[in-house]
Amino acid sequence: MSVKHDPLDPIEQNSQFLLSKPTSLWKGAFGRLRRRRTGQVGMVIIGGLLIMALFAPLIAPFEPNEVLIGKEEIKRREAPCYDALDFIGMWRCPTEDAPQHLLGVDGNVRDEFSRVVFGSRVSLAVGITVVVIAVTIGAMLGSIAGFWAGWADNIIMRIMDVILGFPSFLLAIAIVAVLGPGIRNAMLGVVIVSIPAYARVMRAGVLSIKQLDYVSASRSLGASPLRILWTRVMPNALTPLVVLATLGLATAILDVAGLSFLGLGAQPPSAEWGTMLASERNQIFSAPHLVFFPGLMIMLTVLGFNLLGDGLRDALDPSLQD
Amino acid sequence: MLQFIGRRLLFAIPVLIGILVVTFFLARAIPGDPCKSILGEKATAEACERFAENKGLNDPLPIQFGIYMSDMVQGDFGNSIRFSRPVSQMLIERMPMTIELGMTALIIALLIGIPLGILAAMKHNTPTDVGTMIVANVGVSMPVFWLGLLLAYVFALLLQGTFLELPPSGRVTAGLISVPFYEAWGWTINEEGFFGNILEFISNHFIFNSLITGDFEIFWDTIRHLILPAVALATIPMAVIARITRSSLLDTLGRDYVRTARAKGAPERRVIARHAMSNAMLPVVTVIGLQMGVVFAGAVLTESVFGLAGVGTALVEAITSRDFPVIQAITVVAAAGYVVINMLVDISYAYLDPRIRLE
Numbered sequence: 001m002s003v004k005h006d007p008l009d010p011i012e013q014n015s016q017f018l019l020s021k022p023t024s025l026w027k028g029a030f031g032r033l034r035r036r037r038t039g040q041v042g043m044v045i046i047g048g049l050l051i052m053a054l055f056a057p058l059i060a061p062f063e064p065n066e067v068l069i070g071k072e073e074i075k076r077r078e079a080p081c082y083d084a085l086d087f088i089g090m091w092r093c094p095t096e097d098a099p100q101h102l103l104g105v106d107g108n109v110r111d112e113f114s115r116v117v118f119g120s121r122v123s124l125a126v127g128i129t130v131v132v133i134a135v136t137i138g139a140m141l142g143s144i145a146g147f148w149a150g151w152a153d154n155i156i157m158r159i160m161d162v163i164l165g166f167p168s169f170l171l172a173i174a175i176v177a178v179l180g181p182g183i184r185n186a187m188l189g190v191v192i193v194s195i196p197a198y199a200r201v202m203r204a205g206v207l208s209i210k211q212l213d214y215v216s217a218s219r220s221l222g223a224s225p226l227r228i229l230w231t232r233v234m235p236n237a238l239t240p241l242v243v244l245a246t247l248g249l250a251t252a253i254l255d256v257a258g259l260s261f262l263g264l265g266a267q268p269p270s271a272e273w274g275t276m277l278a279s280e281r282n283q284i285f286s287a288p289h290l291v292f293f294p295g296l297m298i299m300l301t302v303l304g305f306n307l308l309g310d311g312l313r314d315a316l317d318p319s320l321q322d
Numbered sequence: 323m324l325q326f327i328g329r330r331l332l333f334a335i336p337v338l339i340g341i342l343v344v345t346f347f348l349a350r351a352i353p354g355d356p357c358k359s360i361l362g363e364k365a366t367a368e369a370c371e372r373f374a375e376n377k378g379l380n381d382p383l384p385i386q387f388g389i390y391m392s393d394m395v396q397g398d399f400g401n402s403i404r405f406s407r408p409v410s411q412m413l414i415e416r417m418p419m420t421i422e423l424g425m426t427a428l429i430i431a432l433l434i435g436i437p438l439g440i441l442a443a444m445k446h447n448t449p450t451d452v453g454t455m456i457v458a459n460v461g462v463s464m465p466v467f468w469l470g471l472l473l474a475y476v477f478a479l480l481l482q483g484t485f486l487e488l489p490p491s492g493r494v495t496a497g498l499i500s501v502p503f504y505e506a507w508g509w510t511i512n513e514e515g516f517f518g519n520i521l522e523f524i525s526n527h528f529i530f531n532s533l534i535t536g537d538f539e540i541f542w543d544t545i546r547h548l549i550l551p552a553v554a555l556a557t558i559p560m561a562v563i564a565r566i567t568r569s570s571l572l573d574t575l576g577r578d579y580v581r582t583a584r585a586k587g588a589p590e591r592r593v594i595a596r597h598a599m600s601n602a603m604l605p606v607v608t609v610i611g612l613q614m615g616v617v618f619a620g621a622v623l624t625e626s627v628f629g630l631a632g633v634g635t636a637l638v639e640a641i642t643s644r645d646f647p648v649i650q651a652i653t654v655v656a657a658a659g660y661v662v663i664n665m666l667v668d669i670s671y672a673y674l675d676p677r678i679r680l681e
């Protein structure tokens with residue numbers, strides 16, 4: 001009897017399925033992320049920013065802190081002027097041979113475009129550093145609390161409750177007020193206020209995973225608690241943290257920019273967007289471009305990470321798809 | 323229900339004590355000698371010794387904390403270093419501004435956010451839905467200080483001379499003075515006393531004060547000054563509320579009882595208003611409580627942008643002059659307010675959803 005090939009045979013279909021290579025969680029998620037509009041827009045914005053930050057010296061025509069007095073015939077806070085964009089009123093040059101500055105020059109006669117480009121390095125570095133530190137500490141505290149329970153759980157989570165009891169930005173301000181203004185202290189303030197969210201999510205994940213069968217199996221095989229936590233529980237509890245961390249990047253960048261705007265974060269002459277905006281805020285009526293562009297960049301960056309985070313959440317949880 | 327409220331109150335107490343512990347140690351963590359930072363760099367050793375004795379700085383930490391806690395609970399926040407006057411007096415003057423700003427922003431956020439969310443959910447997967455969610459996503463990502471400056475640019479400069487012109491800074495037009503209602507009504511009160519302080523606090527809410535005294539010039543002027551900052555401050559909560567309303571309503575619209583309501587022929591408007599919304603509101607209520615923290619933090623930035631003399635600007639000024647009693651008092655008051663508001667939210671949540679009470 002010859003074996004006939006029948007594509008509709010359920011048994012054969014099943015075996016085909018079983019023989020096919022399994023797609024990993026992350027590969028599948030990335031595929032779904034690419035197909036979703038929010039994820040696409042988020043990836044484009046963040047990708048653009050990464051390129052801007054990596055190739056800043058190639059993109060920017062000047063050094064971020066290069067003062068152009070004596071080098072060019074240009075006044076302080078000169079409006080944007082760019083011949084190629086002449087058809088849009090905003091970029092019309094006052095004279096034929098005026099120096100070309102895409103986003104104008106600032107109060108210290110520095111090229112605003114170069115500063116905005118280099119600012120992407122500051123903001124991305126700040127956001128990523130804050131989130132990596134906060135996630136590491138939060139994940140550690142959360143897994144200790146969830147895995148060992150008991151008094152450690154109580155102490156850690158009550159401390160987290162207290163931190164969450166403050167409006168977060170306000171606590172960050174108070175911390176910077178104590179430590180003194182500066183970008184490092186501002187980042188530390190934001191790290192401290194963002195730890196509890198990660199700790200809570202990690203703890204919830206660890207609590208539910210440590211009861212699963214494969215963890216019991218490891219335990220019955222004699223694996224040490226640390227080994228179980230490190231190789232069995234943590235990798236699986238980290239997934240929700242990835243979404244939270246992406247959204248956390250948005251919050252961290254926004255908060256540090258806000259602190260810088262209040263004069264508590266990055267200090268001049270740093271090309272940080274919040275600081276750039278703050279130092280020209282009183283010129284909003286005479287030189288709006290110096291307020292508009294740095295703020296626009298903050299908004300776009302935050303939007304990019306928010307969209308990416310939303311897209312990731314949908315992509316990692318296929319049950320949410322409508 | 324009473325039992326639930328009692329439990330929730332008990333849960334809030336450790337958090338409140340924790341907040342006091344954190345602010346207590348924050349104050350102790352300031353680099354430098356507390357005596358020198360309060361009495362000045364040239365304070366003598368004797369003066370410092372007397373200062374430490376008076377302030378109880380020589381006592382053991384737990385006793386210091388006990389004194390600190392009882393002072394805070396009684397509303398005694400010490401004296402401002404910069405202005406040498408009680409911090410509580412500054413709060414009485416400045417808090418009403420922040421409360422008015424925050425409440426107005428929250429009302430705007432609710433009045434726009436909830437209908438936007440409902441609209442997006444009703445027109446799910448249509449251009450209206452997509453458009454609303456684009457607005458909401460941009461709104462969530464908005465730096466309030468930037469939006470505030472842009473609003474000031476548009477409404478104070480570009481629209482100058484039109485009926486849409488709005489003032490870019492200040493609480494009332496210079497020259498206008500809000501007369502406290504107790505003076506307008508000819509009451510004689512002791513302004514230093516507890517009762518006088520409360521009346522002063524109430525009368526510093528200019529909108530309320532001008533409304534009850536019938537001073538409509540001040541009333542209108544205050545509102546006009548409040549519009550731009552309140553709109554800037556409302557943006558993020560508005561967007562968050564719109565998003566949560568949409569997703570929560572979409573979730574309820576898929577439920578069986580909604581299908582039943584539709585099947586029995588109820589008009590869509592009624593299905594949404596009566597059957598779906600009452601259940602969809604639960605997550606929205608929670609988010610409103612959490613957004614109060616965002617509103618307060620945003621108020622610091624908004625007040626700074628619009629030059630409003632509220633608690634937020636007091637905080638920023640106190641940081642630049644290292645006036646720690648002021649920073650400490652504002653942090654404690656804001657955190658306590660935030661805890662109380664979230665407690666009220668939880669209680670209202672239990673009222674809306676009886677299942678919560680039993681957990």
